[in-house]
Structure formats: structure tokens, C-alpha cells
Amino acid sequence: MDDFTLGLLTNVGLFSFLALSAYLLLLAGEMSFGQQAFFGVGAYAGGILTTLYGVPLPLAALAAMGLGALAAFLVGLPTLRLKGLYFAMATLAAAEIARLLFELLHFQREIEGELAGPDGTQGFRGIRWIFEQGIEAQEFLLLTYALLALVLAALLLVERSRLGVTLRSVGEDPELAAALGVNVNRFKLGVAASAGALAALGGVLFAHHNTFIEPRNFDIMLGVHSLAYALIGGLGTALGPLLGVALDIGVLEGSRIFGGARMIVFGGLVAVLLVLRPRGLLDEALVHCITSRALQRR
């Protein structure tokens, strides 16, 4: 595999975590414009831990996920009772606050004769744990997809369980869910925290894959992209968001046939697609149809 394909495939994997994070909240009936904040929290926290304190990546990832979950919990606490656009705007504001705080974050130390650490708008250079450990790009790709497979398996299991039913019912009709004995607010907080942890995990991997991060990596564009991935791919199954990411990064970045007009083609495609399938390619009806057929055959 050449470097270009490797980088592309890794990026598909990395942004899938963010898309799944947005998807999880969409299932619970909340549209967040701010998941990129937790991706950023993960990236910065993970990068600081491995680069400045020499913490091994697995431990740093766990800590970053904890921090991402905590941040998402704190943002969710006052905002999750807001409806629709209000929640979307509150999360957008929170994410922009996070991005602007990254711009104010100066925390540099001398590591092996060189200054390392976040330097405000100049970004955070030299997150080199992967290279110091001699991990090849291919191995990192495998690691990313192994983690993604793990997350995906967990999500698919959850969707088949009682928990998944609760999740969708909270999203579809919170009053009914509450009447059936679900503590909707607490449940949504749990979902938000898990989605935050998921985004943070993606962020840690992103930081270590890129070795350089800067505040504007985590701007509103990234957030709306992750929402769009989930909505284009479909809300019927956790595979939907992955399809969305693969479509955008994989097919369009990979194919250079459209040259400079790539986004024009892709943008038009998405708009038309949403007219034909407003709930995405793999929507609930299609997923239900496929699974029930598969069950019949058995």
C-alpha cells in the first residue's frame, strides 16, 4: 500500500469515531453540532500525556476518553433538556468555546532540547509517540480499525439489546419512554458521556496519526461533517455513519477524476440523495427489511 492510500484509510477510520459519536446522540433524539469539541479534548489531552509526560498511548487514550466523557457530561447537564435547534446551538457554542480555549492554551515544556506542547494558535507540534515506539503506519492503521471494530461490535450488540430499544424509544418519543419508567434525562446524559468518550478516542488517534494538531482542526466544519456522515449513511444501523465517512473521504478523496470540482460533485450528490432518502442510505426501513429477510431464511 502506498502512503496516500494508507493515510486515506486511516483517516476514514479516525473520523468514523466522530461520526459514530454524532450518530449515538441522533439515536437519542439530539442533534449535536459540538462533537468536534470532545474530539479536540481527546486530541489535546492524549497528546499532552504522551508527549509531555511520557505516558504510554493506551493509558493516555483511556484518560482522554474519561476526560471527553466528563466534558460531554458537563456540557450535557445544562443543555440536554433543550429542544431541537436550541440544543444544536448550545452544543455549537460549547464547541466554539472549546476551540477558542485551545487557542489560549499555552503549555510548553522542553523535551529533549526542543519545546513541545500546545502553543495557542501555533498549534501543538511533535506528538511523536508512535514513531518513538517504532510503530509502522500499517500497524497504526490496523490498531485504528481494530478499535473501530470493537466499538462497532459493542454498538451493534447494544442495538440488539433492551438498551438499544430504550435508546431508540427515548429518541422517538421521550414522553412515552418516561411513562414506561425510563429516566430520560439521566439516560440522555449517559448517552452524551459515551458519545463524548467515543469522540475523544478518535481525537487521541487523530493527534498521534497527524503528530501536529491546531485549534482550527476542531472547528464547526468538522462538527457539521460528522453530523452529515451519520445522516447521509443512515440512522438505521451503526454501519450507516461508516458508510457516510467512507463515501466522503474514501470515494471522493480517493478518486481524483473530478479534479478541483470534487466538492461540487459531492455536495450536489448529497443534496439529491437527501431528497430521495431523507433519513440516509441505510435508513430504519431498509435495515428492518434486510434483517427480517435474513431472519426468515434461517
Add this chain to the structure above:
Amino acid sequence: MLLDLLQNTIDGAAAGASYALLAVGFTLIFGVLRRVNLSYGPAVMIGCYAATWLHLNFQSGLIVLALAAVAGTVLAGAYVERLCFAPHRSGSAIAAMVASFALWMQFEELATLVLPRHVYAFPLLHEGAPVEFLGLSLRPDALAVLGVAAILCALLQGLLHRTRFGLAVRATIENPHAASLAGIDPGRIFVLIFALASAIGGIAGFLIVATHGQVTPMLGMWATLKGLLAMMLGGLGSLRGAIVGALVLGQIEAHSQWFLGPQWRDLVAYLLLFALLAANPSWMTRWTISRSAS
């Protein structure tokens, strides 16, 4: 000190006036269609790019450039309406919003394909030094923006509350189905409101680039964010609220930049929005266009 405070207030008012125009266009679309149009700012950017293209190739005068900005924005807006809002009129609001985001991508790429440099100079409304008055520096172009914004907002208020068209618009906001029973075609209202909002956006865009003196592809995201922020600060879907929100936003930015530094300018505005939403004051959810009459 007092003089600085006064100077900041004036600068903030000028910025707030241009935000007000953006927010009014945004609010018209949201108030009538109940849909968020993320492509609003990018459409404004397309209008400004059309004007810049004319400026570069034909050295057209300011009036021609203003007309080009409005025409370009309305055309881009019509495209957005056809592809993102007409098909989702009775369907999903989220699908419409994501579709409008997809067109945003298109607009940004189109702009950079036609004019690939990162920044282009745009002719200024007023060349030369600001006027000194009692120790304050007053920019004539900023005052012009304030004046145009005030006149446009007054005209719009008149249009919505004094004309048959305005009545039809308010009836459609209240209940599209009942309006159609009374002989109003809601689809037509939606299209006309979109065109009106785009025209206002085009004027706003022209005034903004002609006072800043430059055009960049970032204008699209910037205009959408400022419009959204002002609309949310002033409640949702109320024209008066949007204007108040925009003026408040202008003041917050000017003063926080002065007292805390440029890096804090946007931070304070977002913190305030977050705090307002978290506190969920009831006035934020209660206002609508039709009720702003009372």
C-alpha cells in the same frame, strides 16, 4: 477612558448594524420556513464573489457591484431553495439543513475555482481617513452601514405589517394550511421570502466587504455564524429580537476586544450564548415574527 468606551460603542454599533442585516435575512427564512439554512452565509459569499469578479475584470462602479452582489446572492439563494428546501417542505427539517450544508461545500469550492487567491481586495465605500469629531474617529462608511441597516429594517417592518403581502406572510407563519384555505399559496410565499432574505443578505454582504475592503472564502462561514449567533441571542424567529441580538453582539465584541484582547472577542459572545441557552429564559422561546407586532 470614557472616550475609549464611547469609541468602542460606536465601532460596535457599526459592526452590529451589518450583523443585523445578516440576522434579519436569517430570521426571515427561519421564521417562515422553520428551517435553518446553513447555506445563507455561503450564498452571500457567492454574491460578493460575483461583485469581486466584476470589479477585477471590468473595474465596475460601486453601484454596479452592489447590484451584482444582490443578484448573485439571490441566484445562489434560489438554487438553495430549489434543491434543499422545496423538496423537504413537509419532510425532515434536519435533512433540509444537512442538504444546505452540502451546498455550502459547493459554494466554497465554486468560489475558490473562479477566484483562487486567498484574499481579494474590494473597493472601499469611502477612501481616506476617518472624520475626527470631539476626539472620536468616525468612519463615514460605518455610519452609512448603520443608516442603510436602519432604513432596510424599517422598510421590512412596513412590508410585513402594512401590506397584503406581509399579511399573507404572517398568515403563512401562523398556519400554512389555514393560509392556503384562504387563497394564499404557501409555496409562493416561501420562494418570495427566500428571495427577499437573499437580497437583504446580498446588501449586507456588499456593505461588509466594502467596509472591510477585502473578500475571502471564509466570508461564508463567518456570515452564517454571525447571523445564527445574533438570531439566537435575540430569541428565535423574531425580527426585532434578531436586530437587538445583532446590536448586542456588536457591542459585546467591541468591548470585550478592548478590555480583554482580540482573542477573547468571540469567546465572550459564545459564552454568553451558552449561558443564555443553559438558563433557558422563556423569552428566548416565545417570540415569533408575527407576535413582534404587538
